[in-house]
Amino acid sequence: MEIELKEIDNNRWLIPKRGQMRVPGMIFSSPQLIRGLLKDQSLAQVANVASLPGIVKHSLAMPDIHWGYGFPIGGVAAFDMEEGIVSPGGVGYDINCGCRLMTTSLTLDEIKPHIKELISALFKNIPAGVGSEGHVHLNKKDEARVAEEGAAWAIKQGFGQMDDCEKTEDYGTFKGADPSILSERAIKRGLDQLGTLGSGNHFLEVQVVDRIYNEKIARVFNLSEGRITVFIHSGSRGFGHQICDDFLKEMGREAHIKNLQLPDRQLACAPIDSDLGNRYLSAMACAANYAWANRQILMHLAFETLLSTLSIGPRDLGMKLLYDVCHNIAKIETHNLDGIDRSLCVHRKGATRSLPPGHPLLPGIFQKTGQPVLIPGDMGTFSYVLAGADGAMEQSFGSSCHGAGRLLSRSTAIKTAKGRSIHRELEDKGIFVQSRGKETLKEEMPEAYKDVSQVVDVVHETGLATKVARLRPLGAIKG
Amino acid sequence: MDNKNTQDYILLDHTADMGFEIKGADPAELFKKAGMALIHVILGAVPSPGADKMKVSLKGYDLSDLMVRWLTEILYLFQGEYLVTTDIIIDSLSDDTVTATLIISPFNPLEHEILREIKAVTYHQIEVTGKDNIWNARVILDL
Numbered sequence A: 001m002e003i004e005l006k007e008i009d010n011n012r013w014l015i016p017k018r019g020q021m022r023v024p025g026m027i028f029s030s031p032q033l034i035r036g037l038l039k040d041q042s043l044a045q046v047a048n049v050a051s052l053p054g055i056v057k058h059s060l061a062m063p064d065i066h067w068g069y070g071f072p073i074g075g076v077a078a079f080d081m082e083e084g085i086v087s088p089g090g091v092g093y094d095i096n097c098g099c100r101l102m103t104t105s106l107t108l109d110e111i112k113p114h115i116k117e118l119i120s121a122l123f124k125n126i127p128a129g130v131g132s133e134g135h136v137h138l139n140k141k142d143e144a145r146v147a148e149e150g151a152a153w154a155i156k157q158g159f160g161q162m163d164d165c166e167k168t169e170d171y172g173t174f175k176g177a178d179p180s181i182l183s184e185r186a187i188k189r190g191l192d193q194l195g196t197l198g199s200g201n202h203f204l205e206v207q208v209v210d211r212i213y214n215e216k217i218a219r220v221f222n223l224s225e226g227r228i229t230v231f232i233h234s235g236s237r238g239f240g241h242q243i244c245d246d247f248l249k250e251m252g253r254e255a256h257i258k259n260l261q262l263p264d265r266q267l268a269c270a271p272i273d274s275d276l277g278n279r280y281l282s283a284m285a286c287a288a289n290y291a292w293a294n295r296q297i298l299m300h301l302a303f304e305t306l307l308s309t310l311s312i313g314p315r316d317l318g319m320k321l322l323y324d325v326c327h328n329i330a331k332i333e334t335h336n337l338d339g340i341d342r343s344l345c346v347h348r349k350g351a352t353r354s355l356p357p358g359h360p361l362l363p364g365i366f367q368k369t370g371q372p373v374l375i376p377g378d379m380g381t382f383s384y385v386l387a388g389a390d391g392a393m394e395q396s397f398g399s400s401c402h403g404a405g406r407l408l409s410r411s412t413a414i415k416t417a418k419g420r421s422i423h424r425e426l427e428d429k430g431i432f433v434q435s436r437g438k439e440t441l442k443e444e445m446p447e448a449y450k451d452v453s454q455v456v457d458v459v460h461e462t463g464l465a466t467k468v469a470r471l472r473p474l475g476a477i478k479g
Numbered sequence B: 001m002d003n004k005n006t007q008d009y010i011l012l013d014h015t016a017d018m019g020f021e022i023k024g025a026d027p028a029e030l031f032k033k034a035g036m037a038l039i040h041v042i043l044g045a046v047p048s049p050g051a052d053k054m055k056v057s058l059k060g061y062d063l064s065d066l067m068v069r070w071l072t073e074i075l076y077l078f079q080g081e082y083l084v085t086t087d088i089i090i091d092s093l094s095d096d097t098v099t100a101t102l103i104i105s106p107f108n109p110l111e112h113e114i115l116r117e118i119k120a121v122t123y124h125q126i127e128v129t130g131k132d133n134i135w136n137a138r139v140i141l142d143l
Helices: A031-037 A042-049 A108-125 A140-149 A151-156 A162-167 A184-190 A215-220 A237-257 A275-310 A390-395 A410-416 A422-428 A452-461 B027-043 B063-081
Strands: A006-009 A012-015 A025-028 A059-066 A073-080 A098-107 A203-212 A227-234 A320-326 A328-337 A340-349 A372-375 A383-388 A432-435 A465-478 B010-013 B018-024 B052-059 B083-093 B097-106 B127-131 B134-142
Touching: A012 A042, A025 A042, A031 A059, A031 A452, A042 A059, A042 A073, A059 A452, A098 A108, A098 A275, A098 A372, A108 A203, A108 A227, A108 A275, A108 A432, A108 A465, A140 A151, A140 A184, A140 A275, A151 A162, A151 A275, A162 A320, A184 A237, A184 B063, A215 A465, A227 A275, A227 A465, A237 A275, A237 B063, A275 A320, A275 A328, A320 A372, A372 A452, A383 A452, A410 B010, A422 A432, A452 A465, B018 B027, B027 B063, B027 B083, B027 B097, B027 B127, B027 B134, B052 B063, B063 B083, B063 B097, B063 B127, B063 B134
Parallel strands: A025 A059, A432 A465
Antiparallel strands: A006 A012, A012 A025, A059 A073, A073 A340, A098 A227, A098 A320, A203 A227, A203 A465, A328 A340, A372 A383, A383 A465, B010 B018, B018 B134, B052 B097, B083 B097, B127 B134
């Protein structure tokens, strides 16, 4: 299908409503970034999402949009609660894949002599890679508690502080979880994977605050130039993958029986207001909670490793959670549509929530700043911290981008990296990386990603979020 | 493990993920090749023959759905049960049912070096088509 694209301004492109589309598509991008989208099928995916029942306003794409499966990665879509649908493919297999950022009192000078040793220790202490098992082995009863309580469960076991919850999206607990509906396979896969990083693009990175854009907000976020931060990107592991799989198959069969015509089978969905839709949302909540418990435990493992490797006490380390956000989720939220507050089911598939100052869902500490929005880049350049802004509520159902977005396919990245040592190239830039997967470093090489700075600039210029700080990588572990 | 690429599948370029295309003389050959292609994408090699056998029987609502369920089963055995499928005998195959014998081997990190994690076998652009003795399938994986 040929996609018509109309430029609205320098940062917004419209896909006019045509064919089966129920609403237009809206892409936040830049003249440079949009050119890359014409080569793949991501714009057709925006149009496909626009054809789903009950979608309101626009099928949206953030500036890090790239070709996904079903929904584009970087896609946002909101659905009416009565006529609309919920789609497991609109959330993704890695339910509540997300980011967590910790600030510390350490300075670059203090950590620089130890960075290699620190990365090795993190690599040793934090399970990563395919099929890795965590330090926490759950029985079924405890797994059900994890699925219901999320980060709070991990904190009760001694992994972190109680006030970490208020610095986590939804306070670290997704309401409505019902572990009793999960398949035996999902339960089995969740027993041994808590406290594991995963593989692919998941990572734990040690960084330094390299530049401050907004002093006032940075002060509240405890970010200042030269300070060390720790960034985690991980999700709900095999537990979440299995839940998505189980419901995609059930919804696909249902669509077949009812003879529903879907532009892509991966867009299989169920009415929100149905038994199947409700069961998916309850199962998805279990995986969201699992992911929050997982990142809470990963944070604690990093905390302990920093203490032991640097031989310092908790006070000297001064590690504090800044925030934890999810970027693969479907949530029932209130949004103002044409002057009326409406309850909508907002799907974010590779998109981060971005709540502005004063939003009632934010805790007191972020009432004046807006929600911290965490945007990881590739391992060779930068990550960014932004703050939620009013423009997100007006234009994107309170959403922002979630990363740089891939530019090269994995096979092209491997070909590009042939004969090169990515490990050595990064080390030459002062970035120490250890990974488990044989091809991970090649597939995740910096050139495989768009320029995160360009992506973040679009977000800033369109008012979806405000730039606060830039973080430069010093070292990372990957699955 | 044998590191040679068996050339039984073609890797597809997909920005975020990875896919493969396979050809076969009939649907049974297609399903066998697809199963082994999945293992090859994960391990980057053909695993040494396993000693155990396992019967698998799956139902789908058409051949494309059946292909996703079939590959998902092989992936689950690897990720959830730590069993590597080393060979496949398709016992019977119709438009909505596949019955097969899998030759399996317990996952051994010393022998089975993992190249990449596959999160799932997706329905995105799934296609199983063909007639007479020319059959094709396209599968996109979530990485």
